[in-house]
Amino acid sequence: MTTAKETVAPSMLAADPLTDSVDWLLSKLGKHIVMAAPLGLGKPNRLLNAVYRRVAADPSLKLQLCTALSLDPPTGSSSIEKRFLGPFAERHFGKDYPRLDYTVAQRRGELPPNIVVEEFYVQSGAYLGARQAQRSYNSLNYTHVARAVASFRVRVLVQKVAREPGGTRLSLSCNPDLTFDLLTETEALGLPRPLLLAEVDPLLPYIGGTASVDPAFFDRVIDLPGPTPKLFALPREPVTDADFAIGLYASVLVKDGGTLQIGIGSLSDALCHALILRHTRNADYLQMLEALSPGLATCDLVQAQGGTGPFIQGLYGASEMVNDGFRSLHEAGILRRRVVDDIAVMQRLNSGNA
Template sequence: MIESVQDLHAATDLILQRVAGPLRVGAPLGLGKPHRLINALYARVAADPSRPMQLYTALSLDPPGQAGGLEGRFLGPFAQRHFGDDFPRLAYVEAMRRDALPAHIEVEEFYMQSGAMLSSRQAQRAYTSLNYTMAADAVAMRAPNLVVQKVAREPGGTRLSLSCNNDLTQDLLETIARRGLPRPLMVAEVDPALPWIAGSAVVADDFFDVVVDPPGPHPKLFALPRQPVGDADYAIGLYASTLVRDGGTLQIGIGTLADALSHALVLRHTDNARYRAVLRALDPGLESHPLVRDHGGLDPFEQGLYGCSEMLNEGFRRLVQTGVIHRRVHDDAALMQRLHDGTATAEDHARLQREGEFLHGAFYLGSHEFYDWLRENGDGGHGIGMRRISEINQLYGGHEALERLQRREARFFNSCMIATALGAAASDGLEDGRIVSGVGGQYNFVAMSHALEDARSVLMLRASRTDVAGHVESNVRWAYGHATIPRHLRDIYVNQYGIADLLGATDEACVIAMTAIAEVPFQQGLLASAKAARKLREDFAAPDAWQRNTPDALAAALAPFRADGTLPDYPLGSDFTDVEQRVLRALAWLKQGSATWGGKLTLLTGVLGGPLANDAEAMRRMDLDAPSGIAEKLQARLVRHALARTAH
């Protein structure tokens, strides 16, 4: 019998009555985590050492915290508006940041909010390195006795949908049953703000044992602020977009690289002449690149793409809206085979349009605008379906023949931090073993690209980075002390300076291809290391063409398209006002300019004698329109100078 509860404290009482002894709790990653219920449970358990608790989860979303200086002046009002004053921050996350989890509470995560826990000993010690497809089995090994999940209720009805997280819960229950373990207590928290997603995300009436329906007011959903896209990211997205084959399958990750790729694909489809003009400016020889010619394309998408990605995000919304994604697939294997063979009837095609779907994901995360779009299109009749991670991230879940037919010409685009000249990638952690984020599904998709006959894996990365001391470091290294993707799974790498095809290549060919897309100051070091390791012939010299790999040359190539709006700062929309966008540009310029002592001196000279903008709106937004005291007056002058230097 399903028990319905409204009060969160009553729900906690019920859980503690129904689950004896130590709590072993499973909770979804990301948006599907019921923050209010978990906080209520955490508060009760933290005060009672006799009830130990272990929490198994991932991606514990936390809004930006308090900050000082100019960053704090900007973030404070934005966070209040974007997340709301009543957003329920996860108490265990705040404790882990301070290494202050009680001794009787443990939190294991297999994926962390990027960079959020680098300094936490408790989080780093309790990290579990897993491929996404392994997570359900890993949690089942812990014999959880409680699963909590946020759900959506059908508008005007009683059914429940897993909505944002169809990824692991059903797989977890089946794995627990296979192991002969008791079924955990299943507790749902209904969130009226969560979009209703029909189809396979809907669960049976008896799926949950307890349904918690807290009264309002209800906090906003966690929404990712959309970030500006810079020159390097646009170049990466443009290069990557040429590798997509019409009629194929698309998987993308999250962040500005994915935003840039999505915009490039939209541009390719909706304004092909302008798209080709940008590519010519970026690389005049790109159209004849063997990968583009044989495995990609530059034309609009007549057949359209099928989206199949573990996470649905902002880019997929725009790709559907503009008609890039519209190739439907069906779960009837015989129908898909007839389509593949060219023997499908008119009725087959009609059924495909009537019943097929063009976008599948296992979880979603994005902006408030993205959630509104899902709310309007998630009723099961608009081509969007949420699936299990075992279906999305692999071929070997019992439907391999069907998924091969659906996932033709698949292109799997993921990001990494570091790539070696021999083809390995570090995407989740640092050389010292600390974890930045997690493996997630990256290995799954890389491995799947090698299992599908016509698929390719594309790892995207920025060619260099600037550290906290202002030193520029190459992201293309000879060697790195950690690997997420081993070099024997190497395929395609893309950064802002081009495309490196490593599939089936010799080590020497890999070295040359990767050095060809490295930034100029680091090329000779890579070549010298390769020669010392016997991986490159002694007489090899860098071609003159490699000298174009500089930020200045890239900025000059893209400048006309940045200026005319072809490559806007926020290609997928913005959560910042026009005034905030101006301020953000200025603050980013200040941060970059003050990274070194030399930069600080140059900046100080400019502030004392350089131009100062008279942007009253921006100064009011930063609460610096009437500065008092020396510190505020200096801050105001810094912002006015930066606004002047970054004005379009």
């Protein structure tokens, strides 16, 4: 039996690190594994596949996985689709990208009876006709995720992490808020702390601050041998003329000193572009607004709720994602409004007395 807190490098193991980690999990949890994994990029795909394959091969075991947004590269159904998508998928996602076994099985309706996968976000249209996936879909607001997942009595959380360059600390990097919130909600329910199993990914960005933890935060940390698969990257859609127009319209409703929440996609890119124009090339921006909709910049709604001038106070970016749009807004000097998790301090900041 392994120790409670440990770091496992490939050279330490006679067996495959993934096999050894699955053995470790079963020794700790028994035959029923209730597992959580972050949404999107934070999933340790190779570790999840190792657990899935062990449980699928042994009917005496049971796996309940709570997760979201299981990313999967596109694949064609017909011969011509496969010939078209194949070279693109290999170039964009990498030839060795580890597809999630449970996602492939869900789409085919072939999940074993001893495996249940509950997801609260899915790729649009990904599970059309996939009855198993649709039955197990859990419609959750992001705010409620940690509480809901804690109520499932999760016994282990698996997650990718980034190692501090030149240091020893680890960064949760992808969706760190959910990991910490899950632990808080689990404690509030009076339940035991789940095991925390981390897989180090050298390609993940190291994010400091509250996302950074000591290695002892995890019960087990593994480094996998061989080349690291590329990170999953969404293809970027082109910004159309209609998108640009929508972005311009939306930009007049963003008030200086306010908060901006955006996602990913062409509309987000268009809005960020319009806000940067407003801030850095205001005369051109106003001219474009007038050409698009005469009188828009001076209408009552814009004057009361939004604005068209450069940002003096700046904006605060609120999102579970750090995307290219936020990076561009920060580089343009727009995302600079300070926000702290303290009402009294915020009141002083807003009044200029902090």
